[in-house]
Amino acid sequence: MTDKALQQLKTAEIEKISHLDYFNIGITVDCVILGYDEKELKVLLIKSDMQEFSGLYSLLGDFIKPDEDLETASYRILKERTGLDDVYLEQVHTFGGLNRHPSGRVITIAYYSLIDIKNHKFQLSHNELHWHPVNEIRKLAFDHKLILDTCLNRLRQQVMEHPVIFNLLPEKFSLRQLQELYEAILGVELDRRNFRKKIAIKDWLLDIDEMENDVPHRPGKLYALKKQYKPKGAKALALY
Amino acid sequence: MTDKALQQLKTAEIEKISHLDYFNIGITVDCVILGYDEKELKVLLIKSDMQEFSGLYSLLGDFIKPDEDLETASYRILKERTGLDDVYLEQVHTFGGLNRHPSGRVITIAYYSLIDIKNHKFQLSHNELHWHPVNEIRKLAFDHKLILDTCLNRLRQQVMEHPVIFNLLPEKFSLRQLQELYEAILGVELDRRNFRKKIAIKDWLLDIDEMENDVPHRPGKLYALKKQYKPKGAKALALY
């Protein structure tokens, strides 16, 4: 076989692909996995393995497989990295800039997830995987800082309307903990007394039953999210 | 060259692509182009040219080109189909189900756009392109009904917080027209008097200056959106 024949064949193959509008575009899913610990909102990052971004961290992502849809891919990533599969996950935005990725055109669909760091059921998959306080992040690999910020903005919207925030807390928590979490996410200080009232109004938020008073982190009653609002799984949000 | 050699070469070519995680996945952009006319919210649809969906309509979409980003692609579609390029356009959601498209895997990023049908600057590009009242749409090609509904839900959210709705109206309009538009989008009836107050509170909405009373469709003053809130172009939303 001559070089020319080889070239022709290659060209034909590529043309066939091009003709079908199948371009060489990679599709990835990036997950902004958020947790809450020590009064700080944190995001799970991995050391970038690309030379161009040595020293920088990046979000957890992967190319989607030909036989999995977007949700499946994002759940797979979450499962692979944290061991968790029963958590809140929501698509936020798709980033398709031309030069996002140094080795070629890659379009990424961004999801975010909220998990309780203290939950001992999950295990990080990788030594290079660490929690970073979102407020201290200045730069990330690729356009991941933009993706992170976009997801944080979406979270700030959601938090006012839906009980997604409880995914970040253990099952039982004090009002103080909840308020501090809101303050961390929204970046504002809230009045204790008014916060209590506002949260009470959103009756979907709290179960203010008396509970056994076992080992509270701080003085005060403990609370829990009402069962009917349990925000577990991907479909949780759609219900409200 | 034997068939076997040919097959090997093809396999090698495909493997090379696979190895780079460049799968045969098509990327499209679908635009939900909404207009408002005769007290109805309408969407621009085209007769599907696929046999599988003969008789059905579909949204306006196209494969993205290798050298254009997502926004560029959606603006190109809008420009090609309507002649307009100075309009509101927002990404809503990305649909990546496995069997959305009969001829292969296609992931689509959905955008929506709001345009004033009465604006005489735009021209439909195609005979098979028509406005359809959204309330009368029962079925569309592909998963386009789902995409349409998703965009409508997003619009209903946006409408309460941002002055995007004014893209659907001519520059001058009466309060009655505006109220009818809200009613059409939200699917509810509103009280005239309360609507006036609610709209007045959102001072970003209206310019309640006295204007020349030239040929109003109905009795009553005419209004316009304040200039600083003029929702022209893609970046309009981000400002608020």
Added chain:
DNA sequence: TAATAAATATGTACTTACGACACATTAATT
């Protein structure tokens, strides 16, 4: 153990927003 400090639980008053509804005014119709 009792006093003190710190955090929590609850309450009051004022302002603003919302929803139901009444009445007056203007423009088109007859």
Added chain:
DNA sequence: AATTAATGTGTCGTAAGTACATATTTATTA
């Protein structure tokens, strides 16, 4: 000129948002 239909404006009760005060409980410390 009278009628009709639409618009412009106002009131009131209820609910929610905000600022701020006081009492109770828990933890600390003398």
